[in-house]
Amino acid sequence: MHDIRTVRADPxxxxxxxxxxxxxxxxxxxxxxxxxxxxxxxxLQEKQARRNVLAREIGQAKRTGANSVALEAEAVRLRDEMVxxxxxxxxxxxxxxxxxxxxxxxxxxxxxxxxxxSDNVVLHQHGEPPRPNFTPRQHFELGEALGxxxxxxxxxxxxxRFTVLKGPLARLERALAQWMITLHTEExxxxxxxxxxxxxxxxxxxxxxxxxxxxxxxxxxxGRYLIPTAEVPLxxxxxxxxxxxxxxxxxxxxxxxxxxxxxxxxxxxxxGMLRQHQFQKVEMVSITRPPDSxxxxxxxxxxxxxxxxxxxxxxxxIVLCAGDTGFGAAKTYDLEVWLPGQGAWREISSxxxxxxxxxxxxxxxxxxxxxxxxxxxxxxxxxxxxVGRALIAVLETHQQEDGSVLVPEVLRPWMGGLDRIGxx
RNA sequence: GGAGAGGUGGCGGAGUGGUCGAUCGCGUCGGUCUCGAAAACCGAAGUAGGUGCAAGCCUACCGUGGGUUCGAAUCCCACCCUCUCCGCCA
Numbered sequence: 086m087h088d089i090r091t092v093r094a095d096p097x098x099x100x101x102x103x104x105x106x107x108x109x110x111x112x113x114x115x116x117x118x119x120x121x122x123x124x125x126x127x128x129l130q131e132k133q134a135r136r137n138v139l140a141r142e143i144g145q146a147k148r149t150g151a152n153s154v155a156l157e158a159e160a161v162r163l164r165d166e167m168v169x170x171x172x173x174x175x176x177x178x179x180x181x182x183x184x185x186x187x188x189x190x191x192x193x194x195x196x197x198x199x200x201x202x203s204d205n206v207v208l209h210q211h212g213e214p215p216r217p218n219f220t221p222r223q224h225f226e227l228g229e230a231l232g233x234x235x236x237x238x239x240x241x242x243x244x245x246r247f248t249v250l251k252g253p254l255a256r257l258e259r260a261l262a263q264w265m266i267t268l269h270t271e272e273x274x275x276x277x278x279x280x281x282x283x284x285x286x287x288x289x290x291x292x293x294x295x296x297x298x299x300x301x302x303x304x305x306x307x308g309r310y311l312i313p314t315a316e317v318p319l320x321x322x323x324x325x326x327x328x329x330x331x332x333x334x335x336x337x338x339x340x341x342x343x344x345x346x347x348x349x350x351x352x353x354x355x356x357g358m359l360r361q362h363q364f365q366k367v368e369m370v371s372i373t374r375p376p377d378s379x380x381x382x383x384x385x386x387x388x389x390x391x392x393x394x395x396x397x398x399x400x401x402x403i404v405l406c407a408g409d410t411g412f413g414a415a416k417t418y419d420l421e422v423w424l425p426g427q428g429a430w431r432e433i434s435s436x437x438x439x440x441x442x443x444x445x446x447x448x449x450x451x452x453x454x455x456x457x458x459x460x461x462x463x464x465x466x467x468x469x470x471x472v473g474r475a476l477i478a479v480l481e482t483h484q485q486e487d488g489s490v491l492v493p494e495v496l497r498p499w500m501g502g503l504d505r506i507g508x509x
Numbered sequence: 510g511g512a513g514a515g516g517u518g519g520c521g522g523a524g525u526g527g528u529c530g531a532u533c534g535c536g537u538c539g540g541u542c543u544c545g546a547a548a549a550c551c552g553a554a555g556u557a558g559g560u561g562c563a564a565g566c567c568u569a570c571c572g573u574g575g576g577u578u579c580g581a582a583u584c585c586c587a588c589c590c591u592c593u594c595c596g597c598c599a
Contacts, residue, residue: 130568160579285589
């Protein structure tokens with residue numbers, strides 16, 4: 086959601102910002118609409134002021150027993166006139182909100198130009214893709230050979246894009262999740278939250294899923310939505326709040342299942358558990374003072390990177406280009422892991438600074454310690470990290486020639502000391 | 510699911526058709542007094558929009574959305590939420 090004042094202040098800059106997203110100029114139209122809105126509102130407010138005066142005078146007349154017939158006649162006329170003005174003002178307001186809420190966030194100047202993911206820029210790489218002296222297998226080959234990853238069973242239960250994990254593999258997923266969230270709470274300063282997985286429309290609007298991306302969501306019969314990420318409930322915790330400046334930053338983390346319809350991705354990544362309708366993810370969310378969000382973005386990304394490093398994975402940080410950056414983000418770092426079986430880099434985490442974009446939608450503000458006026462907070466979110474994909478990366482990275490998989494050191498305490506998942 | 514009660518400013522709590530954006534208390538901030546503090550006293554203090562160089566002025570907001578009325582925190586309708594009891598249930 087954009088502030089109409091940023092458009093008013095510099096329409097040329099606004100159009101330039103939207104152009105980076107591949108959108109046509111629209112400032113002129115928005116400003117014309119804004120002028121119409123203000124005109125209608127002003128006309129209405131004048132009538133309202135007159136109405137209030139008349140009502141007061143009529144009340145006074147009634148009390149003193151004076152004749153108020155003429156006043157009441159004018160008031161009736163006024164009310165009739167106001168009907169059209171009210172409608173005009175409301176329509177203009179809705180029209181303005183509709184366009185301002187449909188436009189994506191203004192990108193950080195550091196975001197590189199580009200159309201799609203091929204224009205993303207690698208910033209840093211940790212480790213080198215290994216060159217084992219055998220042909221590494223993909224995660225589903227390993228999992229199925231071990232008899233611990235059941236796609237047919239999942240399809241029977243729920244359809245395509247679901248997986249049933251069994252035995253040590255099910256436990257490995259749980260171990261990954263537990264270890265990650267414990268790392269973030271005990272060492273990275275995040276407060277764990279257990280949140281609803283089903284939220285209302287206002288909550289989905291706050292983080293930007295609605296109204297534009299409803300097709301990506303699962304909707305329940307009672308009008309609620311399954312969360313596509315814990316970012317949604319965690320961030321909306323501050324919706325409609327005015328926080329004292331001293332309370333910031335707020336840092337939350339949650340383990341949750343994520344539900345995605347994957348509309349529009351038919352045929353992509355159909356094999357294996359890379360792209361599912363349901364997966365586990367550990368999410369991090371920060372709410373900061375405006376000047377702090379940039380540093381927080383770096384900090385959060387490093388928290389995610391640490392997870393990958395400690396799991397012994399090969400990863401790299403990329404900054405998404407203009408065309409690939411999500412609707413609500415001003416800047417996004419993706420972390421990609423090297424999957425030896427697939428022989429490709431795949432996204433495992435995405436850390437975004439949304440600045441005040443979501444805060445406007447949520448009306449989430451802070452009261453400055455000094456000075457007047459409340460300001461919108463900044464919101465950030467990042468995966469820390471996707472558990473399902475971490476499982477894939479661990480399997481493919483630590484697989485042995487015999488098809489067994491070494492359990493990363495950090496996970497062993499969570500695996501009852503198990504150091505290897507194998508076909509014994 | 511059934512029955513009942515209730516949602517008012519940071520909190521508590523009045524207000525049931527006419528200067529009510531809202532009495533009062535607590536808390537907060539500023540001041541007086543004091544060596545300092547407490548107490549006491551005085552004062553300030555909601556959110557957003559419009560307009561204006563500014564001081565200011567105007568408008569809206571008493572859970573949300575409609576309605577009645579010249580006029581609604583107050584009356585009517587719908588919805589949401591909270592609490593109590595009953596039933597069911599992990």
